[in-house]
Amino acid sequence: MTVKVLVPTPLQKFTNNQATIECDGGNIDQLIDALEKNCPGIKARICDESGQPRRFLNLYVNSEDIRFLEGTNTALSDGDEVSIVPAVAGG
Amino acid sequence: MTQTPIKTSTGRTFTHLVSKEGGIKYPLEALNVCEETFSPLEVAYDYDEIRRQVSRETIAAGPNSIWRYKAFLPVESENPIDVGTGMTPLVKSNRLARRLGLKNLYIKNDAVNMPTLSFKDRVVSVALTRARELGFSTVSCASTGNLANSTAAIAAHAGMDCCVFIPADLEAGKIMGTLIYNPTVMAVKGNYDQVNRLCSEVGNSYGWGFVNINLRPYYSEGSKTLGYEVAEQLGWELPDHIVAPLASGSLFTKIYKGFNEFVKVGLVEDKTVRFSGAQAEGCSPIAQAFKEGRDFVTPVKPNTIAKSIAIGNPADGYYALDIARKTNGNIESVTDAEIIEGMKLLAETEGIFTETAGGTTIAVLKKLVEAGKINPDEKTVVYITGNGLKTQEAVQGYIGEPLTIEPKLDSFERALERSRTLERLEWQQASI
Numbered sequence: 001m002t003v004k005v006l007v008p009t010p011l012q013k014f015t016n017n018q019a020t021i022e023c024d025g026g027n028i029d030q031l032i033d034a035l036e037k038n039c040p041g042i043k044a045r046i047c048d049e050s051g052q053p054r055r056f057l058n059l060y061v062n063s064e065d066i067r068f069l070e071g072t073n074t075a076l077s078d079g080d081e082v083s084i085v086p087a088v089a090g091g
Numbered sequence: 092m093t094q095t096p097i098k099t100s101t102g103r104t105f106t107h108l109v110s111k112e113g114g115i116k117y118p119l120e121a122l123n124v125c126e127e128t129f130s131p132l133e134v135a136y137d138y139d140e141i142r143r144q145v146s147r148e149t150i151a152a153g154p155n156s157i158w159r160y161k162a163f164l165p166v167e168s169e170n171p172i173d174v175g176t177g178m179t180p181l182v183k184s185n186r187l188a189r190r191l192g193l194k195n196l197y198i199k200n201d202a203v204n205m206p207t208l209s210f211k212d213r214v215v216s217v218a219l220t221r222a223r224e225l226g227f228s229t230v231s232c233a234s235t236g237n238l239a240n241s242t243a244a245i246a247a248h249a250g251m252d253c254c255v256f257i258p259a260d261l262e263a264g265k266i267m268g269t270l271i272y273n274p275t276v277m278a279v280k281g282n283y284d285q286v287n288r289l290c291s292e293v294g295n296s297y298g299w300g301f302v303n304i305n306l307r308p309y310y311s312e313g314s315k316t317l318g319y320e321v322a323e324q325l326g327w328e329l330p331d332h333i334v335a336p337l338a339s340g341s342l343f344t345k346i347y348k349g350f351n352e353f354v355k356v357g358l359v360e361d362k363t364v365r366f367s368g369a370q371a372e373g374c375s376p377i378a379q380a381f382k383e384g385r386d387f388v389t390p391v392k393p394n395t396i397a398k399s400i401a402i403g404n405p406a407d408g409y410y411a412l413d414i415a416r417k418t419n420g421n422i423e424s425v426t427d428a429e430i431i432e433g434m435k436l437l438a439e440t441e442g443i444f445t446e447t448a449g450g451t452t453i454a455v456l457k458k459l460v461e462a463g464k465i466n467p468d469e470k471t472v473v474y475i476t477g478n479g480l481k482t483q484e485a486v487q488g489y490i491g492e493p494l495t496i497e498p499k500l501d502s503f504e505r506a507l508e509r510s511r512t513l514e515r516l517e518w519q520q521a522s523i
Contacts, residue, residue: 063285
């Protein structure tokens with residue numbers, strides 16, 4: 001499954017300063033592993049020691065927070081858009 | 092646009108930014124997240140320098156605004172943007188206190204903060220002063236309404252360009268209260284969390300100063316003044332207990348930081364202040380985590396009339412939980428019906444018309460008292476952060492109607508008699 005990943009500024013040093021990259025993965029877990037293969041070092045930034053996305057990072061699949069879907073098991077289809085967005089204060 | 096030239100003062104008291112997790116240092120630029128951990132960045136200060144610069148006397152002799160606490164704020168201009176923000180009344184409550192059975196209740200009334208009638212004027216005054224120092228000519232924000240009002244107004248005063256993003260379904264008063272200052276307003280078809288996400292993406296590429304995104308470390312420090320003012324207004328003493336609304340959780344954590352800083356520099360005696368937070372049941376991710384003993388906050392989709400605090404994915408929720416727990420406070424939620432009752436109760440007993448967020452806070456205060464979680468003797472401060480005139484829709488249909496009469500004495504007398512009868516009936520009903 002090829003999906004489009006929107007990368008926040010602090011992670012763009014791993015993606016040659018690209019704000020969007022294409023990557024493969026059947027679900028979020030696999031996508032993060034595939035990102036690591038293409039952009040070494042990025043996984044340790046996205047995930048904490050337990051391998052889960054960091055508390056202050058939000059991941060969305062087509063605008064839906066993965067915590068409203070199936071977390072890192074959320075399945076991906078061709079053409080999906082995954083965004084990685086740091087949490088922001090309100091309001 | 093013409094902007095006032097900046098005069099830089101000597102003896103800067105803030106030194107760097109630091110990540111809340113991991114303690115990694117960053118320069119004093121427009122940055123808001125740690126590149127390693129993505130945790131928020133905080134402004135760090137040289138407290139020895141602050142102690143050298145301030146005393147109770149120098150503060151009391153300062154301007155009648157948040158800028159009397161300038162040494163504690165992350166700006167270096169000698170002429171910060173001062174639109175009279177802050178030093179709002181701290182009212183000793185008699186009638187509400189009696190109604191609730193409290194002996195020592197105070198109301199911090201930011202419903203009359205200047206210039207746009209919410210606590211947001213504090214954070215925006217700081218953020219725009221810092222934005223000007225960092226060279227931004229356009230400022231922006233993602234807002235549930237109050238922040239948009241404040242950013243647009245203070246940007247107008249400072250002669251800065253302004254573009255604000257709001258959810259499209261906001262109350263009419265909040266939209267008009269932004270448009271009048273003539274900024275660009277983007278009404279986004281989505282909830283606040285979606286607006287926020289869009290802004291994070293815009294913020295990366297347009298070179299604008301987003302007050303609550305890339306300027307967030309400076310912006311959020313403005314909320315500390317709600318702590319400083321209460322301490323000063325209580326006669327340089329901390330309260331025993333505070334109750335404040337929780338949206339992103341930032342205000343709550345900054346009041347806490349403010350109290351601690353006053354202790355650190357010796358302006359007040361150390362004391363444990365209990366911190367209790369208020370959420371609307373239709374958007375209560377922090378209250379749910381508190382109840383369930385979790386230290387992580389699961390996001391929710393907001394569905395409440397309390398739109399100004401409807402943040403389903405609160406960035407500082409984790410820290411708010413920590414503070415409530417370690418100070419032996421509580422975090423409670425109330426229904427929309429209770430929020431309306433809270434707004435009416437505060438208006439009828441104290442003459443303060445607050446918005447839905449204030450109704451939430453008063454309703455939670457009542458709930459905590461009824462559950463025995465506030466001791467009647469505790470010096471309790473309840474924070475009212477916004478004005479009811481902005482959310483009139485919320486109470487429409489729940490309050491009385493005017494008695495329409497002819498311009499004649501007998502018409503008046505008949506109407507008065509009728510209203511007294513109605514009042515009597517209501518009273519009889521209530522006593523059964």
